[in-house]
Amino acid sequence: MKNIAPAAAMLLALHAPHLAAQSSCSSDGVPRPTALFERFVSADCDSCWADKATPAPKAPGTVVLDWIVPGTQGDDAPLSAAATRDALARLAALGRTAPKATDVNTAPVQGVQGSRLRVSHGPAFNDYVGASIAFSPVATRGTPPAAGPDAGGFYLLLVEAIPAGTEGSPVARNLVRNVYQRALDNPHTLSKGERSGWRDSRPIYIPEGTKTDRLHLVGWVQDKDGRIIDAAQSRCVP
Numbered sequence: 001m002k003n004i005a006p007a008a009a010m011l012l013a014l015h016a017p018h019l020a021a022q023s024s025c026s027s028d029g030v031p032r033p034t035a036l037f038e039r040f041v042s043a044d045c046d047s048c049w050a051d052k053a054t055p056a057p058k059a060p061g062t063v064v065l066d067w068i069v070p071g072t073q074g075d076d077a078p079l080s081a082a083a084t085r086d087a088l089a090r091l092a093a094l095g096r097t098a099p100k101a102t103d104v105n106t107a108p109v110q111g112v113q114g115s116r117l118r119v120s121h122g123p124a125f126n127d128y129v130g131a132s133i134a135f136s137p138v139a140t141r142g143t144p145p146a147a148g149p150d151a152g153g154f155y156l157l158l159v160e161a162i163p164a165g166t167e168g169s170p171v172a173r174n175l176v177r178n179v180y181q182r183a184l185d186n187p188h189t190l191s192k193g194e195r196s197g198w199r200d201s202r203p204i205y206i207p208e209g210t211k212t213d214r215l216h217l218v219g220w221v222q223d224k225d226g227r228i229i230d231a232a233q234s235r236c237v238p
Contacts, residue, residue: 026120027232034061044071046078086179117230124212134199152224
């Protein structure tokens, strides 16, 4: 997690009606992902980014994420402009080290029946995008647990969709630009008029060089052992 705006910028990013009217971007109506397919590419390895044989999932419904991992060359690495320390943090959470070339992680989405994860965001505004994530767990014998079954935390990723044949990549990519991640130790609960659960909203910084018209969100809830309980991705509708 990095570059979170102060309260004033947060209010502007989340409550700019003249901007929000441009489009509605949320996971509403978007099928729940069946799995995550994460590609970790070393910033030192420009040939990995340009590889026509880049690993890709075969199962339908899989969400692909591309992380650029800081390399040994630092700012001189060919892909350093898109590298993020969030990639190192994600690798550490998976118990892995930074690759010299490309590493892949596949994680199934449990998709608990009856639960619902929703992500949404507004348009870019002053280098930020207002984003939210909300989870409604399964109702079990009355009041469900506030964070869902065995939930340990969540990830909310700001992702740039890169079409095949652009930005030097022969394959389509979903480049992770920024990450908001936290443990569910004290989540904001939903109001009484909504289903029991939790939600979180905040602006996320858009790194320099990002094409804002390609942005969307990918989010997931995971249990204390890192297994993915539910996942969602946004789609923008004019």
